[in-house]
Amino acid sequence: MxxxxxxxxxxxxxxxxxxxxxxxxxxxxxxxxxxxxxxxxxxxxxxxxxxxxxxxxxxxxxxxxxxxxxxxxxxxxxxxxxxxxxxxxxxxxxxxxxxxxxxxxxxxxxxxxxxxxxxxxxxxxxxxxxxxxxxxxxxxxxxxxxxxxxxxxxxxxxxxxxxxxxxxxxxxxxxxxxxxxxxxxxxxxxxxxxxRAEHTATRAFFTRRADAWEERFAYQTPAYESAVSRMRLAPGRRAVDLGCGTGRAMPALRAQVGPAGQVLGIDVTPAMLTAAARHGRTGHGHLLAADCTRLPLPGASVDGIFSAGLLDHLPDPHTALREWARVTAPDGVLLLFHPSGRAERAARHGRPVDPSDLLAEHNLRPALESTGWHLEAYEDTPTHFLTRAVHS
Incomplete structure (x- = not known):
């Protein structure tokens, strides 16, 4: 440091x-x-x-x-x-x-x-x-x-x-x-x-990239829409896009929960939320700057959490999963997503797939089960990574 x-x-x-x-x-x-x-x-x-x-x-x-x-x-x-x-x-x-x-x-x-x-x-x-x-x-x-x-x-x-x-x-x-x-x-x-070192590094990294983030990854929007559809939230429910960045999942979440539902985008980097607002995400829900391991939300106050590319980058993912379970109502959904699979990401960085990776099924399943979640679906394909879990 x-x-x-x-x-x-x-x-x-x-x-x-x-x-x-x-x-x-x-x-x-x-x-x-x-x-x-x-x-x-x-x-x-x-x-x-x-x-x-x-x-x-x-x-x-x-x-x-x-x-x-x-x-x-x-x-x-x-x-x-x-x-x-x-x-x-x-x-x-x-x-x-x-x-x-x-x-x-x-x-x-x-x-x-x-x-x-x-x-x-x-x-x-x-x-x-x-x-x-x-x-x-x-x-x-x-x-x-x-x-x-x-x-x-x-x-x-x-x-x-x-x-x-x-x-x-x-x-x-x-x-x-x-x-x-x-x-x-x-x-x-x-x-x-x-x-604050961990959060400082995250904010510094994403602040420099916030202005160009939406345009750089616009091609991934259909993949985000498809992933959100797997949450299967009923109209009127409450959804959170956690680690939302520019809020690319928020329009699909709003479409799923309807006008009577609630959508909240949470990110630790204010510059990302500013970019999200600039791209009209406030028309789909509210934006909030917060630490995903200490959410300013009451217990059992949301019905679904969508999180893309966040969990395995946290210094203490087990604490995060417990916190996400705390704010989720019984039978609420957690959907972890990335628009590319683990093997593709490893190859992109010139390394083999790491068996100790948190997102490997043999590591992720016990992590979820020990923090209040039941794993229902696990997919790690060349085109995407997706895990659907239910608050038990």
């Missing part, structure tokens, strides 16, 4: 940053901001981003990498003057105006929102030696203030669920130590990066 540390060429990466990341099992890669260049070609293999400060005189940097990280919900932590790049990448106006006068008597206090924040929760009062930043700042739209100070701009904030800006930690061209409070904060951020 890797974290990219973005900094100006004249800055020095504090050894504390590398040590705390390494203690969480994270390697670091430094990207230097020079001459306003785009700092990186992409986010492949990156689980987190840390933006350190640099001299106020440094040239402005292209925030393309930051915009990409925000779109893919890669965890980002900007410290000190590194918040400038974060704010601009998030769409806020660039810093302008004079610095406010320094006041050594003012201290930073956490806001009530910090108590439930994924990184700030449990943090004590910031050290008295951490003085407020005095640069004017326009917060990005929707930002949640986590630390502030009377008469000074907001000192720390969160954007969405994965991005933090902390202005009062003194990261500048001299790169002093973070201090105990800053080290504790960075340690919690590193732990969050590690915990």
């Amino acid at each position: 890797s974290v990219v540390v973005v900094q100006h060429a004249s800055a020095e990466t504090p050894p504390t940053v590398r040590r705390l990341l390494a203690s969480a099992g994270l390697s670091t890669r430094t990207v230097l901001l020079t001459d306003g260049a785009d700092p990186s070609p992409g986010l492949s293999g990156v689980e987190g981003l840390i933006i350190l400060g640099g001299p106020r005189s440094a040239p402005p940097a292209d925030p393309a990498l930051v915009r990409d990280a925000l779109a893919a919900e890669v965890p980002v932590l900007a410290l000190g003057s590194g918040v400038r790049l974060l704010a601009e990448g998030a769409g806020a106006a660039p810093y302008s105006g004079p610095r406010l006068p320094a006041d050594d008597d003012r201290t930073v206090e956490l806001t009530p929102a910090a108590r439930t924040d994924p990184v700030f929760a449990g943090a004590g009062r910031p050290s008295p030696g951490l003085r407020p930043a005095a640069d004017p700042l326009e917060l990005p739209a929707g930002a949640v203030v986590l630390a502030s100070c009377d008469g000074y701009p907001e000192q720390a904030f969160r954007i969405g669920a994965s991005t933090w800006g902390v202005r009062f930690l003194p990261q500048d061209e001299t790169a002093p130590a973070l201090g105990p409070w800053g080290e504790e904060l960075l340690g919690r951020f590193a732990a969050l990066v590690t915990a």
